[in-house]
Amino acid sequence: MEEVDCELKWWTEEYGFFGDYYMEGDNSIEGYLIGQQQTLEERTNTEVEGIINLLNLKGKEKILDIPSGYGRHSINLANKGFNLTGIDINSVLLKKANLDAQKIGVNVNFIKENMIDINFDKEFDAVINMFYSFGFFESDEENNKVLRNFYNALKPGGKLLFHTDVNIPRILSGQYKEDEIRHLHSQKTLRIIDKYNPQDKRIHGAWIIQDQFGKIIRKDYSVRVYTLEEFVSMCKQVGFTSIEAYGDWNKTSYTENSEDMIIIAQK
Ligand SMILES: C[S@@+](CC[C@H](N)C(=O)[O-])C[C@H]1O[C@@H](n2cnc3c(N)ncnc32)[C@H](O)[C@@H]1O
Numbered sequence: 001m002e003e004v005d006c007e008l009k010w011w012t013e014e015y016g017f018f019g020d021y022y023m024e025g026d027n028s029i030e031g032y033l034i035g036q037q038q039t040l041e042e043r044t045n046t047e048v049e050g051i052i053n054l055l056n057l058k059g060k061e062k063i064l065d066i067p068s069g070y071g072r073h074s075i076n077l078a079n080k081g082f083n084l085t086g087i088d089i090n091s092v093l094l095k096k097a098n099l100d101a102q103k104i105g106v107n108v109n110f111i112k113e114n115m116i117d118i119n120f121d122k123e124f125d126a127v128i129n130m131f132y133s134f135g136f137f138e139s140d141e142e143n144n145k146v147l148r149n150f151y152n153a154l155k156p157g158g159k160l161l162f163h164t165d166v167n168i169p170r171i172l173s174g175q176y177k178e179d180e181i182r183h184l185h186s187q188k189t190l191r192i193i194d195k196y197n198p199q200d201k202r203i204h205g206a207w208i209i210q211d212q213f214g215k216i217i218r219k220d221y222s223v224r225v226y227t228l229e230e231f232v233s234m235c236k237q238v239g240f241t242s243i244e245a246y247g248d249w250n251k252t253s254y255t256e257n258s259e260d261m262i263i264i265a266q267k
Pocket residue numbers: 011012018019066067068069070071072073087088089090093113114115116129130131132133136
């Protein structure tokens with residue numbers, strides 16, 4: 001497998017994984033969970049209902065969505081009356097987010113910033129980190145710093161919701177897809193390769209998008225995947241008091257076979 005160019009971090013706008021390339025690949029005909037065939041919009045609706053349910057939100061809370069990507073959760077939540085700030089490092093995605101928010105007339109405070117540099121102090125009732133958006137940095141110290149930033153951004157009693165569809169027990173028991181093809185609404189195909197390396201505890205993956213004429217664009221990535229135990233221990237270290245883990249949006253307890261890992265940590 002091609003190595004990620006270390007000089008240019010894979011998650012930066014310049015590298016080109018996030019941006020138009022990501023938006024195209026994120027919208028596959030098969031949907032996100034194999035067998036569910038949910039459209040992107042249906043998936044976002046399910047996740048937003050789940051966020052409200054798991055965080056027990058009442059309607060007016062101040063929420064930080066980080067990283068917010070092209071704003072699918074922020075806009076949906078703001079449309080329901082919540083007070084939203086969305087932070088992402090990618091201006092292509094933020095532009096799309098702002099346009100979509102304008103289109104339906106909702107107000108979201110979208111900000112371009114690196115999640116390792118944010119500096120909020122007790123401002124939010126909830127912080128959401130959605131869809132495999134943690135562990136991007138190379139060292140545990142840096143990823144820890146990001147978690148500490150989330151903690152600092154919360155008011156006392158506020159809650160962090162962390163969500164991923166990648167979890168170690170499923171990877172180790174061979175249940176996690178390592179190589180799959182998805183069909184995109186743009187008529188192209190997306191091949192996703194996800195290889196877990198137990199040495200550095202990271203997934204070294206790639207997206208390979210191929211058009212009808214055979215033209216291929218490949219982008220590599222590398223994400224540190226934390227086990228439930230590791231993540232809970234990190235949460236305790238930064239100061240979270242109560243921590244719960246769920247395996248789906250219906251509040252089913254997390255097990256080693258859960259397809260999702262959703263953690264609610266309270267300050
Ligand atoms: C997997 S996407 C998820 C986005 C969104 N939460 C969602 O579910 O649609 C990860 C996002 O992280 C953003 N990102 C990557 N590195 C970042 C960083 N260092 N600081 C802020 N955002 C970052 C990317 O631009 C991308 O939008």
